[in-house]
Amino acid sequence: MDYHSPISLRTNGHEQSSLLDLLEGRAADLLARRLRIPKAKDLEVSAAAMPPVLILITGRLTVYASTHKGVDVFMTDLEPGEIVGEAPAFGNDEFPLLVRASEESQAWAIDQRRFVRALTTHTDFSMAVMHAMCRRVCRLHQRLVDQVSLPMRDRLKAELLRMAVTEPDGALVITWMPTHEELALRIATQREAVTKELAKLARTGVLVRNGRSIRIPSLPRFVAHMVD
Known part of the structure; x- marks a missing residue:
């Protein structure tokens, strides 16, 4: 060979x-x-x-x-x-x-x-x-x-970035979204904490949910929200 x-x-x-x-x-x-x-x-x-x-x-x-x-x-x-x-x-x-x-x-x-x-x-x-x-x-x-270094909400956002792909317009999209329980397993936290944080991000427009997919319209805004 x-x-x-x-x-x-x-x-x-x-x-x-x-x-x-x-x-x-x-x-x-x-x-x-x-x-x-x-x-x-x-x-x-x-x-x-x-x-x-x-x-x-x-x-x-x-x-x-x-x-x-x-x-x-x-x-x-x-x-x-x-x-x-x-x-x-x-x-x-x-x-x-x-x-x-x-x-x-x-x-x-x-x-x-x-x-x-x-x-x-x-x-x-x-x-x-x-x-x-x-x-x-x-x-x-x-x-x-x-x-070992990030609080829960920042671990969640880092995990979302790992799963996202970039579209031609610069937006980030997660086409395959785990359940809240699966996300909690990924970042070593409770499902309720994940549900609460995702709802907060959706209310502020940092991410947009559509069924099992998530769209992050602006990466700079998302990153800025991570360090608020």
Whole structure:
């Protein structure tokens, strides 16, 4: 399997292949298969379950850590090209994960042994995997900083910004809006506090709600409201 192919990432002046590009061209070499994951489908990620390593192609996978008391703690949303399930591939089962498809999704599924073998024998694949893992870890670090340094209302606004996409007119839109209970899990607070703060933001016009979507007309105004 030759991973020295056309490239799309650049780090410190050196170009690197993106993980999805590599898999698109070499899925057969890894025996990677496309997996369709229906909305609301739950997948257990632990050494006991022997799951494949998943690389998200489209859709949204939400990752939770399962505690010994049976509480699912929100960790992160996977973005396309990011990985989940690599820890069991290395025999690490201290923190089993629950992966839920927040919307219908597609992912590459790779057998754990083939995944580890590719990491040890193909440099471009290893670099692309590290890029993907670093993106996820950086978001987790930022979330940890928010949890210990920001009050609840600012954690909520930071979470809304993470979920938003920018439209051509400069407005921010969240097309997939979690429930208030899910938002509360994401920022470690109570559902009632989330409901109260969202209602306040809507009254002041900082955000506009339309069913399950939210529109933030002005980013500068939203940011200014965060530091009031």
